[in-house]
Amino acid sequence: MADIQYLEGKKPHAKEHRLIFRNIDRVGWNPSIDKYMEEGGYDQLKKAVKMERADITNEVKASGLRGRGGAGFPTGLKWTFIPPTNTKPVYLICNADESEPGTFKDRYILHQDPHQLIEGMVIASYAVGAKLAYIYVREEFPEAAQILEKAIAEAHEKGFLGKDICGTDFELEIYVHRGAGAYICGEETGLIESLEGKRPYPRIKPPYFPAALGLWMNPTIVNNVESLCHVKHIIEMGGEEYAKLGTPRNTGTRILCVSGDVQKPGYFEVQVGKVTLGEVINDMCGGLKLGRKLKAVIPGGSSAKVLRADEKFKVKRGEDTVELNIEDIPMDFDTLAACGSMAGSGGVIIMDDSRSMAWVLNNLNNFYAHESCGQCTPCREGSLWMKKITDRIVRGEGTPEDVDTLESVAYNIDGRTICAFGEACSWPTESFVAKFRDELVGTTKVENRGKLANPEAALAAAGLK
């Protein structure tokens, strides 16, 4: 990789390990198929179509790849949920509805390296027996949709799509399907309803996986953009070799997207679990802004529970339990889960001591109230109540009891809805109230009302500065 030149100011950090983002911000790179094929593009597809279908799935299982969209579910295992006796058509859908606040990785893959995704999709389609696949791309990526359509046409011309792919009897068509600005379409059954031309109301479970009943009630595999790109690299390296990247149960690389109060926000592809949150903040992102202290981190997209900077996290290491500071947390699925949050979609939002937690929570509550699909009462009503309560706290019209009400509303959504949006919208409130209760209550006190326009003044008023 030593010969790859990156654009000025966009060089990968020394602690990065670039597979998926190898060609992002590269000097002389472009999204054309010719460029992609100069360095072995589509060679893995040629290799894959000579393999037994089940062997590809087995390689993906052996790789330990966990879905990069948010849930972290093992990708290979997901593929095996297609009923073995199935005679119906099978579909593959790429979830490119990237919309979890804090997450901005798929954007760069779609714009700069579309053939990597298409190659991954063709291999995955071959493995699961799909002849028709869709890329569900969010409406706010109009340029990406055009780039993908062009890339699909190019792949067709070269015989990597259409009939008789690579001289075999395997056939596949991929189409781009644009969403229309609804976050709920990231939920895989909501996405399927949307693709069918309906309102994206998530489906009742079971079946838990669309692999049993999905698009038009046929077996359907829905995978995130980044997950599908990994498939290509797993075929190239072999599942076992791939699994040596990262840490046990948390294999491979993943892209961390860092935003918020750091010197240099950005994206970093790292081996899962091989870098700590402290290294991400201090080394990769150049530390916090001058004179600021770390206050809170949302580690895996806005739905992930917030971590407070001065918390101690108890984590199992083999037989022992160790205590970690926030900066010592390795960025992997299992540790972040043990810390009471989640690795989610890889979106890391950093907040320093200039931020009012009431203001931050209110911003998120506005998001979830806007994006609730309205199907289940607890979520439709609850997300709006939470927004209204934090709206008035931020306006300086809250009361200390509001914080208790907020908490009770949140706990009455969680676990009572058809899809995981219920958890996604209540976890921010649950965790902000649990960890910043004093600050939230402090900002509602009579003498502090009307002082919230400026977060610094609000903090001072709450006696926290």
Add this chain to the structure above:
Amino acid sequence: MTISPELDKKAEEAISHYPAEHKRAASLPLLHLLQHEFGYVSEESVKWVADKLGLEPINVLELVTFYPGFRQSAPGKFHIRVCRTLSCAMAGSYELMESLCKATQIDRSGTSHQNPIAVSPDGKFSIEFAECLASCGTGPVCMVNDDFHESIKPAEAAKLVENYRAKA
């Protein structure tokens, strides 16, 4: 409303992307085509899509009213979407919104959840907040029609607006 033969051809092409018995799946693609052509989705557009796909108009209208990406009234020639969500807000997207409104003379006071778009008096610009545009590392960000702009400081809003005004 006149549907040109080219637009009709594009619609037929979109319908061909789905199995013949599942034409309904082309609802969103057709709505996108019409909104792109006419700037918004009118009642006539809804009926046209419904006829084309063998649906009742309500099946199409319920999509237009659900998805934030579709609008039922004409926006400005240049429609601006400013990201409102956390990382962009921390980077100053509310201030960017204010500066853009000032530069375009848009008054957002009449907007609501049901009616999020405000149009400038000269009809050249319209604006709304959008939820997370997935570029949190380069906030604040906004879109003007299909163009994407990142790291826009509120002070640069006037220049951005003038660049588009020159194109009008």
